[in-house]
Structures are given as structure tokens and as C-alpha cells.
Amino acid sequence: MESAYLPKSVDPERSADQGLEFAGDLDPAPLARLGELLAAQAGPISSRFGFRRDEEGRAVMVGSAEASLPLICQRCTDLFLFEARADWRRVFARSETDEQELAEKGLDVCYHGGPLDVAELIEEELILALPMAPRHPEGCEPVARPAGGIHPFAGLAELLKRETRDN
Template sequence: MREALPHSVDPRRLAELSRELVGTLALERLPRLAAVVAPADPAADYASYRLRFRRDASGRDLVEGEVAATLHLRCERCNQALALPVASAFTLAVVDGLDEAAQLPEAYDPLLPEEATLDPAALVEDELLLAVPAAPRHAEGACRAPRYVSAEQQADDEQAGASADDNPFAVLESLKRRH
């Protein structure tokens, strides 16, 4: 079922009804993510999402989700644009407190809504933020960053390129002759 993403949902009620939310969401609607990504074409920047609300065999209310987008970031090596495709799959169990969260099976991450309802766009945004690497970089060899050369290597290269006839004081000698 494709529909507009509501601003607020009751995850427990949707789990009881086994509802699914599927669609796309403009990245410009996600302010925390906008602070991380590089500006690009707002008309083309969107995330696709699938949020399935259901109950497991133990009666836990779950949100199983998939989120995918191409994020436009800046490469940490060369500071050039980097289009990074990201995809995330997750299973969240709606819990009422930290004690309940600590007792969840390992396959579930806790979802502790501050209120009875939650904003599904914020859930999509959280998953996209978690998918952003700490230091985004182009693949090795694809980056246009200048190659780092240590001072020692640079001195060795200069020494190897200098001929035996070069005199470091030749410039001074030529200036002395002019006067």
C-alpha cells in the first residue's frame, strides 16, 4: 500500500492492525540529515522506505523497516562531492522503559517513544543518519585528493632530482654580480 507518510502514528495500534507504510520521502523534509549532507538537487533527493508494523509470537509490537537513499556528502580526502548509496534494514521493538529494552532478544533494537505516538519521518531520518560513515571518502583510487608526501620523501625526491652541478649558492652569486 502506497500512501503519504503521516506526521504521527501510534506504533502499537499499527502493529495490532499489521499495517505497512511504503513510499518515498524528500530528504529536504529531514532537517537533521540536511545538516550532514551536501546540497544537491532537492527534486531528485529522496529516500524510499518500507515500515512494517506487526506483533511477534511473544506479543511484542515491532517495526520492521527498510530505508534506502543516495546521500550527497563531501569526501574527507578531497572535499569533492560524493554520492553514497545507503540502505538500512532494521527491526525495532516498541518498549515502555529501559528495563524492558534490556530484556529484548539480540535481533531487536529498542524503540522507546517519548509519547504514545511517533513521527515515522524521524524514524527514517534516524536510520539514514546511522548509515552515514564517520568519514565519508571515495573508494581507494577514485579520489582526486593530492597524494600526501612526507617532508622526508619530498627532500629525498628533490635530492634525487638535483644534479651534481647544481650549486645552492648560485642564485646568491648571480645577485652579487648584478650589483
């Protein structure tokens, strides 16, 4: 069963029982933490996710989100749209012990009853999908250094020369 909208919050246990799936767009405007990392306002985020149970009966959420995120290229310092894609799989542990065991296996695990904030989760996943050093994927020209001008370290070289002489 798939709903053509994103809910504000979901209950992983109940959704897993019903095998619920959701797909829709999310407005990035209220996502302040993501917004701080962007050079301009992002376009709509499209996401889909679903719930089911694993072999041991735990609720599992599998989802993805895509968005064009405006970033500053670190090579040419121009703005470009980074096509972000986040994929996640979260397991909902049944106890703290269960959570520890799953985390040791390297799984993305949570142990909290109650509903999940959908916007917060998608925001978190997109932040994780941001590149450490954003660059135009198609390549670009590095920022031109001032030609024929004063070398930025000229002053420093003079200073060093003077110090050597003084000692």
C-alpha cells in the same frame, strides 16, 4: 495491507494489531539534522516499513530507507552521491523492565506509548547509515600535493634545527 504513502506519524500498537505496511517517498528538505551532515540537498528518500507482533505480543517495526546523499569524499575532496541504505527492526517494549531485558539482548527497543514521528525516525536511521569517512566507492585519485612547491613542513624543520643549535 500496504498503503502507498508514508504517514506523518504512526501508532505502533494499533499498526501492529492491523499488520499495517507503508511505502513511499519522504521529502528530505525539512530534515535539518541530516541536512547538516550533507554537502548538498539530498534527493527524495524512499522508505517502506511494516508492523507486526512478536511471539510475546510486542509490537515490532521492520523498515528500510534508501537515498542518494551528497557527501564530500575524504580522499579526493570532490562531492559524490553516497547510496545510503538503512535497515531497522525496532521492538516496542511493554514496560520498563521489559525494555531493559530486551536492550540487554542487544535489541533496538523503545518504551513509549503513543505515535512515532515517521520523518524523525527515518532521519535518525539514515544518519546512522552514514559512513564515518566518506569515500568514492569506485576509487579515486587522492588530492594532489603541490608539486615542486615549498614543503609544508620546511619551516618547521628550520625551526627545529635552530632550536637544536641554540640548546
